[in-house]
Amino acid sequence: MKNLLLKLWLFIAPSVFLAAEYEYYTWKPDTWGDSYGKSPQCMEIPEDLRLCFNVGYNQMLLPNLLEHETIAEVKQQAGSWVPLVHKACHPGTQVFLCSLFAPVCLERPTYPCRWLCEAVRDSCTPIMEAFGFPWPEMLSCDKFPLGDVCISMNTTSSNDTDMISPGVPSVCPPCDNEMNIDAILDHMCASEFAFKTKIKEVKIENLDRKVTLQKKRRPLKLGSMSKQELRKIVLYLKNGADCPCQQLENLGSNYLIMGRTVGKQYILTGIHKWDKSSKEFKKALKKLKSHKCPGFDTAFK
Template identity: 45%
Template structure:
């Protein structure tokens, strides 16, 4: 399942930018060709190296592009359509050609193909296809727009299986091992997720404060817990199949590192399951 849980920031992002297309004055602002930075993970190492600013979403600075583009990386990782990255990069990092004044937009058919593949995935998490990506806003197929790839006989390329985040790897632990793992960590919390976002390649997880249950704290202060923020290191470079349901509860354990609460173990808490009855017993008996 998809490990991407859409955040409030993501929802606000695509709703607030619904005005961007159709405002042709954007196209006539002074456009600058900028190298696509390595930090723009969504669009680094695509078929071109220079992008336009402002882009087709109205972002005028690279910082804006970097902040907003990271929210879409998990959708590409889901592989709901082979052209998802191509379509998104045509908007976030449109190709920049010195001898062409107007930007090259994605063709309507490219948008429609990606929408048909990815809209059901987004809908499953309660988010409709955003209005700013209404395919009718894009030009019909012609020589001046980016067409879809020929996917009629598309065969997925053979590639490495995505790396599972260390904290999300399935483990078959007995009671003693669960207790040992708890004792190795600085905190153990049962949480529901309020929001997920991505910052500098790491996954930032904000728990719902009302759903938080504390099982263990060591070296974690009241200040740390006042507005709990948990971090999954290098979360953009790996997948976390465990975290695939925004309505589920999770047992997270971790350590305080450089002032941050870093997750070392994450398990979906499934009420009534034998494994979690064992975990509950181990927690109650815990003596580190």
């Protein structure tokens, strides 16, 4: 039987990444019927599934290819990946992730090509590690097919020149923050603690930057951190010795600083200028009290 070849032009929102041509090939794993208790059903991609609502097709298969059986579970897990897509570490990030979280409705389930997984992994791992997250086992690239029968991205696209080189971010990821509500909330959700303070000193330490803070700190979110720990905290910008971070060059301003505990270090995951003249910033601060974050710890296992 001849493989079904569908060519789709995906028009991705400019705020996410540039549009590219993607090729979809059908492929049916032998284990599909044995892995799920429910038969796959086609359903509309809901608007609040932010990761995939604008991916370029309107319907998805459920259960998906990550064995999520309910749309509520898909939303909860997929929401954790929205900040990574916003970082635009690879043009194929959204399509790769949505091929698993919200697979396109074809006659048979279709997995991403292994090379696409490897390209996204190699480009995005430095960004993830800057936030204290490794590439997760559930997205291990050796799980995906090598052959032609898989979701692929057209390597001749004119957008190839816009791809970010693996491991060479144009700015330190925690510093590349747009002053808008979604960006601030995404960084807050990727963080375990957040507070308002000024920076006292920044030093290079190995491949990292060591960020010493002023003593006066106003907590917004502490997680499991005690107030005593907050008083002693020193932050590290992982692999940030050489990448540009304008915020760390201006020691006179107040900042909204966010971070996570990784091992014995406190990792800087976001830094926004504390700008009460910005309507977006003021709205974000107001939303922080009621905003419900996705479960990052479970999604990145």
